Amino acid sequence: MDPPGADNPPPPPAISDRVLIGGTVDPVTLTADGSLVWPGGRHRSLSVEEEVLGVDAEGPRIRIKALVDDGAGDRACWAGGKGGGGLVRKDVVFEPLSEESRRLWCDKLRGCLDSLDRPKKLFILLNPFGGKKLAPKTLANVVKPLLEDASIQFDIQETQHQFHAKEVARSLDLSKYDGIVCVSGDGILVEVVNGLLEREDWEAAIKVPIGIVPAGTGNGMVKSLLDSVGEPCTASYATLAIIRGHKKSLDVAAIKQGDAKFFSILMLSWGLVADIDIESEKYRWMGSARLDFYALQRILHLRRYSGRISFVPAPGYETHGEPTSYSGNFGGKDIVFEKSERSSAKVEGQGYQGPDVKLEELSWRSIDGPFVSIWLHNVPWGGEDIMAAPDAKEVYVQSAMHRISLNFEVHLMVF
Numbered sequence: 001m002d003p004p005g006a007d008n009p010p011p012p013p014a015i016s017d018r019v020l021i022g023g024t025v026d027p028v029t030l031t032a033d034g035s036l037v038w039p040g041g042r043h044r045s046l047s048v049e050e051e052v053l054g055v056d057a058e059g060p061r062i063r064i065k066a067l068v069d070d071g072a073g074d075r076a077c078w079a080g081g082k083g084g085g086g087l088v089r090k091d092v093v094f095e096p097l098s099e100e101s102r103r104l105w106c107d108k109l110r111g112c113l114d115s116l117d118r119p120k121k122l123f124i125l126l127n128p129f130g131g132k133k134l135a136p137k138t139l140a141n142v143v144k145p146l147l148e149d150a151s152i153q154f155d156i157q158e159t160q161h162q163f164h165a166k167e168v169a170r171s172l173d174l175s176k177y178d179g180i181v182c183v184s185g186d187g188i189l190v191e192v193v194n195g196l197l198e199r200e201d202w203e204a205a206i207k208v209p210i211g212i213v214p215a216g217t218g219n220g221m222v223k224s225l226l227d228s229v230g231e232p233c234t235a236s237y238a239t240l241a242i243i244r245g246h247k248k249s250l251d252v253a254a255i256k257q258g259d260a261k262f263f264s265i266l267m268l269s270w271g272l273v274a275d276i277d278i279e280s281e282k283y284r285w286m287g288s289a290r291l292d293f294y295a296l297q298r299i300l301h302l303r304r305y306s307g308r309i310s311f312v313p314a315p316g317y318e319t320h321g322e323p324t325s326y327s328g329n330f331g332g333k334d335i336v337f338e339k340s341e342r343s344s345a346k347v348e349g350q351g352y353q354g355p356d357v358k359l360e361e362l363s364w365r366s367i368d369g370p371f372v373s374i375w376l377h378n379v380p381w382g383g384e385d386i387m388a389a390p391d392a393k394e395v396y397v398q399s400a401m402h403r404i405s406l407n408f409e410v411h412l413m414v415f
């Protein structure tokens with residue numbers, strides 16, 4: 001935006017008044033575009049949309065609770081703990097000179113916040129055993145205080161076992177919440193998506209925004225979302241994004257493997273990466289080092305997998321692989337996709353049944369193995385420090401809160 005000048009007059013003040021601030025009486029202005037401006041000090045203005053969490057009336061005074069970027073990059077500095085990023089808490093307190101002025105300031109500031117369509121009540125899923133087991137600390141030191149400052153109510157459910165998050169998402173009364181937040185790694189997020197898609201009311205359920213605060217070994221989704229807008233992958237940036245209520249639609253892959261059917265939003269792997277992920281479970285006591293440790297072992301003793309990947313290329317990738325037909329002979333076995341109006345990746349019973357695509361009408365290509373690893377990515381980052389697919393569909397989002405859209409389907413065949 002151009003700076004205010006003769007051709008670009010400043011927006012009319014929504015409210016401007018002389019108030020007691022920092023021991024002196026000075027003019028403070030809330031502009032029509034939602035900036036709070038006052039004289040003196042280092043930070044002399046706040047953007048209500050981007051920085052203000054909430055407003056409290058404290059007797060004759062008004063406290064504006066904000067979270068500002070101190071320009072220190074991803075330095076951990078918030079709440080004296082890790083996960084803060086370059087965000088620092090900043091309260092601005094001032095005292096209007098009359099009761100009428102105080103009431104007007106409260107109304108204007110709260111009206112400005114209410115117009116931002118932020119969530120009012122969230123359901124938080126917390127995995128105390130994800131990653132370095134820091135989720136409870138992250139919740140207590142970062143997520144809770146920020147949500148409280150933003151006057152966002154929340155209910156918390158700790159996950160008790162594998163697939164608990166999925167069960168909860170399948171039966172949760174979604175009408176009570178404006179979003180589900182996972183304080184976890186990517187595993188809980190994927191469970192939530194699967195639980196929502198298995199509901200009878202899946203079409204409405206999958207529109208409930210899902211937020212994620214990094215607290216696992218793999219935090220690829222939140223890293224991809226925050227990195228796309230140049231923000232560090234920390235708990236406070238993720239929580240701020242959730243408070244601000246920004247959303248991004250993502251594709252869901254419907255997976256069929258034998259009789260098992262499930263949905264994926266982050267990635268699919270077969271071969272090396274899947275082996276590292278699954279087989280390193282026995283080294284969980286090492287924390288996140290287990291992945292590096294086991295990766296080294298697997299790389300020193302590489303396995304190769306026979307197979308054929310059949311795929312429908314994205315625009316620009318039509319020359320990859322060889323042309324093939326929709327049904328064919330794969331690795332000595334005849335595998336024929338179901339001839340159906342809809343696709344073959346159906347989930348029996350209620351819930352999402354897979355995308356409405358006629359597979360036989362698509363232009364298939366194939367690549368023959370042996371393969372060391374197959375890694376399909378929906379977003380660039382597979383983990384916080386694994387930029388596995390820089391060209392994966394770009395995520396233009398200023399948020400760690402995303403909506404899901406249902407677009408593509410993957411058939412994974414191992415033989």
Ligand SMILES: Nc1ncnc2c1ncn2[C@@H]1O[C@H](COP(=O)(O)OP(=O)(O)OP(=O)(O)O)[C@@H](O)[C@H]1O
Pocket residue numbers: 127128129130131132159160161162163164183184185186187188189191215216217218219
């Ligand atoms: N109370 C629990 N005890 C054991 N496992 C659990 C519990 N709650 C959830 N889980 C399982 O922990 C797994 C990992 O969860 P999460 O998403 O937090 O982390 P991650 O980054 O995917 O993996 P990691 O566990 O390696 O950190 C999930 O698959 C989930 O089913």
